Each structure stands twice: as structure tokens, then as C-alpha cells.
Amino acid sequence: MRGFKNKALKAACAVFAFSYGVLGVMPSICSDKDSSGTALSGNITNSISEGCISSSFIKTASSFDSNSSNISGTSSNSAFAGNTKQFARSKASKGGEYNSWGVYTLGFNEFAPKLTDYTTTVKVAVIDCGVDMDHPFLKDRLTSDGYDFIDHDYYPNDKDGHGTHVAGIIADCTRGLNVQIMPIRVMSNNYAANCDISVGVEYAVNHGADVINLSLNGAPDIYREDAIQYAVDAGVVVVVSAGNEYDDVKNWGPAQLKDVIVVSNMDDEFYSAWDTNYGSTVDVCAPGVYVYSCWNDGAFEHLSGTSMSAPHISALAAMLLIENPSLTPAQVEKKIKSYAKDLGDDGWDKYYGHGYPDMSEVKVVVPEKVELSKKSAYIKVGKSVNLVYSIIPSDTTSDYVSFKSSNSNVATVSAKGKVKGIKAGKATITATTANGLTAKCTVTVTDDSNDKQ
Ligand SMILES: [Ca+2]
Numbered sequence: 212m213r214g215f216k217n218k219a220l221k222a223a224c225a226v227f228a229f230s231y232g233v234l235g236v237m238p239s240i241c242s243d244k245d246s247s248g249t250a251l252s253g254n255i256t257n258s259i260s261e262g263c264i265s266s267s268f269i270k271t272a273s274s275f276d277s278n279s280s281n282i283s284g285t286s287s288n289s290a291f292a293g294n295t296k297q298f299a300r301s302k303a304s305k306g307g308e309y310n311s312w313g314v315y316t317l318g319f320n321e322f323a324p325k326l327t328d329y330t331t332t333v334k335v336a337v338i339d340c341g342v343d344m345d346h347p348f349l350k351d352r353l354t355s356d357g358y359d360f361i362d363h364d365y366y367p368n369d370k371d372g373h374g375t376h377v378a379g380i381i382a383d384c385t386r387g388l389n390v391q392i393m394p395i396r397v398m399s400n401n402y403a404a405n406c407d408i409s410v411g412v413e414y415a416v417n418h419g420a421d422v423i424n425l426s427l428n429g430a431p432d433i434y435r436e437d438a439i440q441y442a443v444d445a446g447v448v449v450v451v452s453a454g455n456e457y458d459d460v461k462n463w464g465p466a467q468l469k470d471v472i473v474v475s476n477m478d479d480e481f482y483s484a485w486d487t488n489y490g491s492t493v494d495v496c497a498p499g500v501y502v503y504s505c506w507n508d509g510a511f512e513h514l515s516g517t518s519m520s521a522p523h524i525s526a527l528a529a530m531l532l533i534e535n536p537s538l539t540p541a542q543v544e545k546k547i548k549s550y551a552k553d554l555g556d557d558g559w560d561k562y563y564g565h566g567y568p569d570m571s572e573v574k575v576v577v578p579e580k581v582e583l584s585k586k587s588a589y590i591k592v593g594k595s596v597n598l599v600y601s602i603i604p605s606d607t608t609s610d611y612v613s614f615k616s617s618n619s620n621v622a623t624v625s626a627k628g629k630v631k632g633i634k635a636g637k638a639t640i641t642a643t644t645a646n647g648l649t650a651k652c653t654v655t656v657t658d659d660s661n662d663k664q
Pocket residue numbers: 468469470471472473492494544
């Protein structure tokens with residue numbers, strides 16, 4: 212029954228995609244931006260039509276309702292029926308503090324305020340069709356180093372709305388936190404060249420993104436997927452939408468990848484959305500039906516699709532990195548799964564993955580003090596000493612510190628606290644927790660040749 216329903220919907224989506232595709236065919240312009248050389252440029256001609264944004268083509272309440280009536284009778288487990296109720300409720304709940312109902316469902320309204328003591332800044336790249344750079348809800352959350360790979364300038368303003376909506380969800384989920392959004396524009400008229408996506412990913416990594424949100428999908432593409440693997444290998448968490456074709460994610464990229472966090476779509480009654488893709492690489496599901504968020508020209512809109520699900524999880528990844536900045540992508544993914552509440556069939560299943568993360572009761576124990584194993588140390592040039600830190604209380608949920616030397620000409624310090632003498636003199640090593648507490652060690656470096664005299 213579900214399959215039957217899907218065939219009809221898929222046909223409808225294909226028509227949409229085609230019409231968008233005609234509009235979206237654009238001159239290929241990214242070979243000159245490919246810093247990695249020849250690999251990506253060969254991909255241009257066959258990739259232009261493949262980077263389809265993964266939102267449903269549902270923007271307004273009226274089109275939402277008409278779509279609903281077309282399909283509501285075709286499935287006994289229709290998530291869409293639930294979505295229609297959501298429409299009524301979301302109108303009622305718009306007066307709440309947050310825009311997206313997903314903030315409440317995922318417990319971010321309780322989790323995010325627990326993190327406000329942390330001083331870490333986390334950068335989330337939204338690789339999409341740009342962001343409304345003047346949107347009142349967003350403008351203070353945008354980095355100044357975004358890039359527009361369509362117009363080739365540093366003003367990645369959104370002309371479509373989708374990227375603004377995605378960015379708005381991230382901003383909404385992380386209110387009051389140091390989460391900055393780096394807009395990277397690779398799409399126009401709902402289409403992107405895979406080479407533009409690839410260079411966009413590479414750009415994000417090279418400009419310090421901690422998380423990359425990819426609310427897009429297309430046919431698997433080796434070059435685009437290579438760029439994404441480059442990001443993961445560089446320690447960047449990549450969150451991707453499963454896609455809205457009601458199809459197996461193995462047929463779609465980058466949702467077919469394992470090392471990224473693949474997010475499927477659920478509605479507010481915890482049903483899998485009617486059009487969400489499914490399959491072995493789905494990690495978690497998140498709210499993506501009728502989500503209220505920012506739109507172009509300072510507006511707000513409802514939108515549905517895994518495109519809306521992914522940014523909820525990107526926001527969660529960002530929050531976990533605020534607390535523990537050194538987490539690897541695999542650790543972030545594991546943590547997110549560990550918070551998941553199971554849905555559907557027992558245990559992991561192909562529609563919901565591990566379920567949806569519920570952060571409402573997740574404990575946050577903020578560091579109150581940091582201490583170093585030595586307050587002073589004497590080393591010779593070329594020799595080293597390890598500084599061990601401890602954070603109080605011992606059950607803190609943030610065990611991260613960064614190390615810095617006041618004079619790296621005299622002594623350097625590694626990320627793990629290994630201090631090395633470079634030349635005679637004094638340097639202060641400072642250990643700083645994620646909430647800005649510090650401990651210091653004064654290091655005196657002596658020159659070996661002096662000893663021999
Ligand atoms: Ca994964």
C-alpha cells in the first residue's frame with residue numbers, strides 16, 4: 212500500500228523536478244574554482260541536474276492541504292494525515308518561543324539553555340542556495356566568510372528561500388549559543404552542479420567549518436562524495452538529508468554514505484513522513500513536516516522535507532561540539548544515536564534509523580575549575596614535559612581544554628598538553644576549558660650549552 216502510494220507521489224515529484232531542472236540548468240562555472248585539480252571538472256556536464264534540494268515542494272498552507280487530500284486515502288499508516296493535524300496545531304503553537312515545533316520535540320528548548328556558559332564558537336556551513344543575508348532573525352548569526360559559487364562573490368544571498376529556511380532552523384535550535392552559520396551558495400532554482408557542491412564542501416572545511424549541513428541529494432557522485440569524505444577526514448561533522456523520494460537511500464547521494472549523519476523525516480506524531488527516503492545508512496530521524504522557519508525578504512514560511520530534518524541534527528551536532536569541541540565526527544554521530552528514542556520496529560530500522568534524539572533530560576555538568584599537574588616547570592631546549600589537566604567536578608560532561616603558549620618561540624604546547632622547549636626563556640602555558648576557565652603553568656626553558664659551562 213505504501214509502495215502504491217509512493218509510485219504516484221514519485222511521479223508527481225519527478226514532474227516537479229523536471230520543471231525545476233529546466234529552469235535550473237545553468238552554465239557550468241566551477242572548473243575554475245576546483246582547487247583540487249582535474250577530478251571535479253570532468254564531472255560538470257553530467258552532474259548539473261543531479262543536486263536536487265530535498266524539501267518537498269510544499270511551501271504554503273494551501274498547497275499543503277491540496278496535496279494532502281490527494282493521498283490521504285492511500286495508506287493506513289499515513290504520516291500525512293498526522294501532518295494535517297500538525298498544520299492546525301503548529302498554527303496554535305506559533306505563539307511559542309521557538310519557530311520549529313521540532314525544538315520542543317527534540318528537547319532542545321531544555322538542552323540549549325544548559326549550554327549558555329560555554330564560550331566555544333561553532334561554525335555550521337549551510338551548503339545550499341544561500342541565506343537571506345539581511346533576515347532579522349539570522350543576520351547576527353552569519354559569518355562574514357561565506358561564499359557564492361553561483362555568482363562568484365562573497366555575498367551568498369538566497370534567491371530561492373530554501374537555504375534561508377535551513378539556516379533558520381539551525382539558528383532557532385541554538386538560540387543564545389555561539390553557533391554561527393556560514394552560508395555557501397551552490398544552488399539556484401533548486402539545482403546545483405555536483406562540482407559546485409564539492410568545491411563548496413572543500414571551501415567550508417578550509418574556512419574552519421565544524422559542521423556541514425547538506426539538505427540536498429542527487430544520484431551518487433564519486434567526486435561529490437570524495438569531497439564529503441575529505442570533510443569527515445578533516446574532523447568536520449557532515450549531516451545530510453535522506454531525501455524525499457520514498458526510495459532506498461542506496462540510490463541517492465550523499466545519503467548513501469556511512470561516515471555522515473543521515474537524517475530521515477518524521478512528523479509531530481512520530482510517524483515517518485510519507486516521502487522520506489529510507490535504508491541502511493539512515494542514522495536518526497528528526498522533525499521535517501510542516502516546519503516553520505525563515506524565508507527570503509525577512510519572511511517566515513512552513514516547509515516540509517528531510518531538508519528540514521537535517522538542520523535540526525546539524526544544530527544538535529553544533530551543541531555537542533560547544534560542550535566538547537574535540538569530538539570527532541564519529542563520536543558526535545555515536546552520541547546523537549545514544550540519545551535516540553526508538554521508533555517503529557524494535558531497535559534500528561530503515562525508516563527511523565535509531566529514532567529521534569530526545570535531549571530534554573540529558574545532563575549537562577559545567578566545569579567549575581580546571582587544574583594543571585604543575586604550576587611551574589623547568590625544561591631544557593629540545594626536551595619536553597607533559598601537563599596533565601583535571602576538571603572539577605569530576606563528573607563534568609565537558610572534559611575538554613585547549614592549550615596555548617604565551618611565547619611559542621620559547622616553548623610550544625600540543626593540543627594534549629605536551630610542552631616542548633624551543634629556546635631559553637620563559638613562557639606561560641594556559642589551559643582553557645570550553646566555558647573559559649583557565650589554569651596556568653610557567654615554563655622556564657634553559658639552554659643546554661649554559662649547563663656545560
Ligand atoms: Ca552514519
